[in-house]
Amino acid sequence: MKKYLIILATLFTILSCNDDFLERPPLDTLTNENFWQSEAHLVSAANALYTAMNGKDLLNMFESMGETAPWAITTAYRTIGGGNYATDISQINNIWVRAYHNIGRCNYFLNNYKRAVTVSENIRERYAAEAYFFRAYDYWILTTLFGDVPYITKELNVYSPEVYRGRDPRETVINNIAADLENTYQNLPAFIAPASAQFGRISQAAALTLLSRIYLYNEQWDKAASAAKRAMGLGYELYSTGNPANDYRNLFTFTGRASRTSANKETILAYVYNFDLGEDARTSHNLSRELWVPNDYSRFAPTNKMIEKWLTADGQIWNPATVNTYEEVFENRDPRMKQSLLAPNTPWEGRKDGNPNNTNAAVFTYPKFSNDKDGCMTYSGYYLYKYVEPTKVGQVSQDDNDIIFFRYAEVLLNYVEARERAGGVTQATLDSTINLLRDRVGMVHLTLSNIPAGSDLRKEIRRERTVELFFEGHRYLDLIRWREAEVLGEDLLGVNRRWLDPSKLTAGILNTLKWKTVGGEQYLIIESGxxxxPAKHYLLSLPLNQMQRNPNLRPNNPGWD
Structure with missing residues (x-):
């Protein structure tokens, strides 16, 4: 039986198929002089660091805060993205506390791992590099969301002066975590094979992808390009089986999940779940069912904003005015659209759809707008297809599909974006990055001589990122760093009423919904208000209770006091 790294969100306890882990007591009982004596101790301590990867919660948080596929009804994270929250909202505090809890674990490891003197230096430094990775990851999130934050590298107790430390400049934090990654990434394995016992651990490619993100988010263009370029030469490649109609989607299903599929060399780092373990050790999530809930509403709601992002099949900007039916929305578009959203006449497991004339519940034909608990209802008129593993829709919380954190496609997109911002994009750059992504799905190339009318190269690079990395937790953070987040203040809108055929819907259902007129067209309202x-919302407020406990964190970010 293959061994998979299984990560449980329990304090200092990580379990895997390896029975050795089941015999070890929790790490917090092993901090005496007898710990840090063996490689097994190092591995156990390093495994505890992986709780920094919050699995499917990555999507719950950052997709809900974005505007392309948020949670379908009001949640705290959607409220944060919509700007209508106060400084005492608990989710802001949770982000802060979780990050510093994880950082504390990393500091504990880094301040103690050299005590394992009987372990070879290479092995010690490999696991230390994992700790530096996770500490950098959490500081990257903190600085992106809050700006200046306390930079702590020591173990703390209630008597430590650093408990009441003020905020360090974002630049200082970034410089330090970037230096940590630059100095330690080569201590990691360059490539970790998919479907291997080591898959799910940190590789050089993962560290360099994170490093390219950090540089990109902080406008260090040449360094971002360098980090991405180094990651491009470590053995990873786009997942493709020569099936352009399905390869992109299959990357996010059991067909292509890297923890079990050796052909997937695209996924660099994923949160690995395994429901096949014993009852006390199994891990899973509920994403596939949440997207096609057979007796309730689809939990995420793709918006009209995203519908308009996909280009036409010939690479031009899509014009909604040319469409007259719901079916036509999906036709002659970038092939990734049909592999990301559920198109009419596609097999599904959501049971009864919105078309009373549809006699085959196994095939989706039309959106369902009434939540009568008999079929999957949508609040936007659209359903996700990406990340749906159909075999898991009928089971509650038994989905053990991988949740991807880093993949090779992002490396390519980081590289081309950095090169464009540095003023160094050539056609060869596009052909070795964006056009490789398009080749996978059979999409026409982007060329410098044929930028879509009404657009420019930078806009198209950003569009490509939005389309390729759709529903992977990037959108909110991208909008913030691009300084384009004003769109988050706009109403969340769904399908155009003109495209819907009343004869394919329950009589009168459209009249029960709320619509907004934009440019003479009526769009379904998901959320208004x-x-x-811009003077306030590009940074989150610091958590109120953290400022109360530590007044040295003040002043709060601009606009929040």
Whole structure:
């Protein structure tokens, strides 16, 4: 039986198929002089660091805060993205506390791992590099969301002065975590094979992908390009079996999940789940069912904003005015659209759809707008297809599909974006990055001589990122760093009413819904009353209770006091 790294969100206890882990007591009982004596101790301590990867919660948080596929009904994270929250909202505090809890674990490891003197230096430094990776990951999130934050590298107790430390400049934090990664990434294995016992651990490619993100988010273009370029030469490649109609989607199903599929050399780092373990050790999530809930509403709601992002099949900007039916929305578009959203006449497991004339519940034909608990209802008129593993829709919380954190496609997109911002994009750059992504799905190339009318190269690079990395937790953070987040203050809108055929819907259902007129067209309202103040919302408020405990964190970010 293959061994998979299984990561449980329990304090200092990580279990895997390896029975050795089941025999070890929790790490917090092993901090005496007898610990840090063996490689097994190092591995146990390093495994505990992987709880920094919050699995499917990555999507719950950052997709809900974005505007392309948020949670379908109001949640705290959607409220944060919509700008209507106060400084005492618990989710802001949770982000802060979770990050510093993880950082504390990393500091504990880094301050103690050299005590394992009987372990070879190479092995010690490999696991230390994992600790530096996770500490950098959490500081990257903190600085992106909050700006200046306390930079702590020591173990703390209630008597430590650093408990009441003020905020360090974002630049200082970034410089330090970037230096940590630069100095330690080569201590990691360059490539970790998919479907291997080691898959799920940190590789050089993972560290360099994170490093390219850090540089990109902080406008260090040449360094971002360098980090991405180094990651491009470590053995990873786009997942493709020569099936352009399905390869992109299959990357996010059991067909292509890297923890079990040796052909997937695209996934660099994923949160690995395994429901096949014993009852006390299995791990799973509920994403596939949440996207096609057979007796309730689909939990995530793709919006009209995203519908308009996909280009036409010939690479031009899509014009909604040319469409007259719901079916036509999906036709002659970038092939990734049909592999990301559920198109009419596609097999599904959501049971009864919205078309009373559809006699085959195994095939989706039309959106369902009434939540009568008999079939999957949508609040936007659209359903996700990406990340749906159909075999898991009928089971509650038994989905053990991988949740991807880093993949090779992002490396390519980081590289081309950095090169464009540095002023160094050539056609060869596009052909070795964006056009490789398009080749996988059979999409026409982007060329410098044929930028879509009404656009420019930078816009198209950003569009490509939005389309390729759709529903992977990037959108909110990208909008923030691009300084384009004012769109978060706009109403969340769904399908155009003109495209819907009343004869394919329950009689009168459209009249029960709320619509907004935009440019003479009526769009389904998902949420209104959102706001985004550029002087305030590009950074989150510091958590109120953290400022109360530590007044040295003040002043709060601009606009929040």
């Amino acid at each position: 959102r706001t985004f103040n």
